[in-house]
Amino acid sequence: MTIMAQQSSPEMSTKIRQQLPTGLLSVAVHEQLFSLDSLMGFAARANLKRGFLFLSKVLGKHWPVRPSLMKEIHEALAAQIAADLPEPVVFIAMAETAVGLGQGVFEAYQRMHPEKSVLFIHTTRYHVADYELIEFEEAHSHAPRQFIHMPKDAAMKNKIMQAQSLVMVDDEASTGNTFLNLKNAFQQFNPNIKRLHLSTITNFMGQERNNSLSARFGLEVTIGSALTGEYEFQQGEYQVPHVAAQAFQAAADRGASTEFGRVGMERELVLDESQVSALAMALPAGAKILVLGTGEFMHPAYSLGIALEARGLDVRVQSTTRSPIMQWGDVSSILQFADNYGEGISNFVYNVADRQYGQVFLCHETPVNAALLEIARQTGADLIHFTKEAHFEKISLC
Structure with a gap:
């Protein structure tokens, strides 16, 4: 992948109009670390809440990606996170799509700043064992209910309860509402957060929302991404098949593990x-x-x-x-x-x-x-x- 100089002036913005089966999508790209075509494409969601998808070509979810390219994205996003975030720093990755991205960004940041007190945890749509759950909502999602498990390990739980900084990672940001919902849920048990960093591959919130993040969230907020811009979507009339999205049952054992990030990790995942x-x-x-x-x-x-x-x-x-x-x-x-x-x-x-x-x-x-x-x-x-x-x-x- 070829890294490009950032674009910052309106005259240099890339403008795209894309007719989807679900409506008309208009996109303006203002700044980018990587070429637009190498970062993303377009797809149509079978979802009446949101009929479009910025399909990432570097995430490793809907498109096959070289792992070395994924690592390059992890490192680029980690490099945008301030080195002086007050500790402990808790990284939270958004399920389902950004779980791998978030853990990759966490690991890259930890390699860059090995002296920092950090913790990674990802949200989930499953309940593991008898761990305490914190719930919030991802309103536009096909499966809107999200959960965080409170770690039982004393050291990891202490980091969450005493965290002064949060890094929230998602593959894209379009309104910021999910980040805000998670921040509010987190502050119910830790009201002492001083700094918040939002990390996304694509940030389509637009300049007005970006400029008002700190006021909207009620604390100091920074944001980093590989691409920034804004969009408009004119939804058309279309039919989608009824597909169940979520069947959460708190007592059900879904086979979800506690070993890989749902209840906290403090170091890089190491394979045999x-x-x-x-x-x-x-x-x-x-x-x-x-x-x-x-x-x-x-x-x-x-x-x-x-x-x-x-x-x-x-x-x-x-x-x-x-x-x-x-x-x-x-x-x-x-x-x-x-x-x-x-x-x-x-x-x-x-x-x-x-x-x-x-x-x-x-x-x-x-x-x-x-x-x-x-x-x-x-x-x-x-x-x-x-x-x-x-x-x-x-x-x-x-």
């Missing part, structure tokens, strides 16, 4: 190098590899992908998602299946054609079940079951 080497050595020469995460379980797939790429392999990373998107624009193909968390929610993989890859690894935290076997069948994948960060089990189905 011997296991990664064994996996790499078994791959055919020249194979094109897809490492596929499942839902919120994204960052271990990235970690495995970048470890394989470091060994000279041709790797892409992506994840399944519960977000329904139309086959149009930058979505060329759709695979659909039941979710492996047992909610009865349809999940999807976009832009993965039949037998496009020589090897697919499907990374998951839940026990092997019928849904995982169906995803593996449709993608031709071997299962990679992560039980702990330093241990995974490869399950070949053929």
Whole structure:
């Protein structure tokens, strides 16, 4: 990817009008660290709340991405976060889409500032064991209810309760409402936050909202992104299929793990190098590899992908998602299946054609079940079951 000089004057803005099946989207890009085409494309959501999607080509969610490119984005966003944030600093990544991005930005910031007292946690749409939940809303989402688990580990809980700075990470910002809802929920149990930094790949809130963030949030707010601009969407008339988005049941065990960020992490995710080497050595020469995460379980797939790429392999990373998107624009193909968390929610993989890859690894935290076997069948994948960060089990189905 080629880094470009930032654009800052209105005369230099890139203006795009895109007719979607769901309406007319008008975009003005004011500043960018990377070229627009390399960062994002456009897609149509099958969602009456929001009929468009800024489809990220660097996130590793709806589009297959080289893990080294994902790392470059993590580092670019981490470099925009102030080094003098008062400690402890808590990083919060937004589920489902930005879980991997947030953990990557956290790890990059920690590498840049190893002396800082930091903690990473991600929001979730599942309840793990008997952990205390804090709830807030992502109003425009297909699945609006979001939760944070309060850590039981004394040191991590102390960091959350005494945090003076928050870094909230999402893939894009369009209104800032979700960030504000999360900030308000967090302050119910920690009212002492002094600084807030918002980190996004694309920031489409517009100049007026950006300038008023501190006044709107009631504390000092900064924002960093790879691209800034604004948009207008004129929604058209369209029909979407009824697809259940969320079936939250507090007592239900969905197989969601406590090992990978839901209840806090204080350091970089580290895989077992011997296991990664064994996996790499078994791959055919020249194979094109897809490492596929499942839902919120994204960052271990990235970690495995970048470890394989470091060994000279041709790797892409992506994840399944519960977000329904139309086959149009930058979505060329759709695979659909039941979710492996047992909610009865349809999940999807976009832009993965039949037998496009020589090897697919499907990374998951839940026990092997019928849904995982169906995803593996449709993608031709071997299962990679992560039980702990330093241990995974490869399950070949053929």
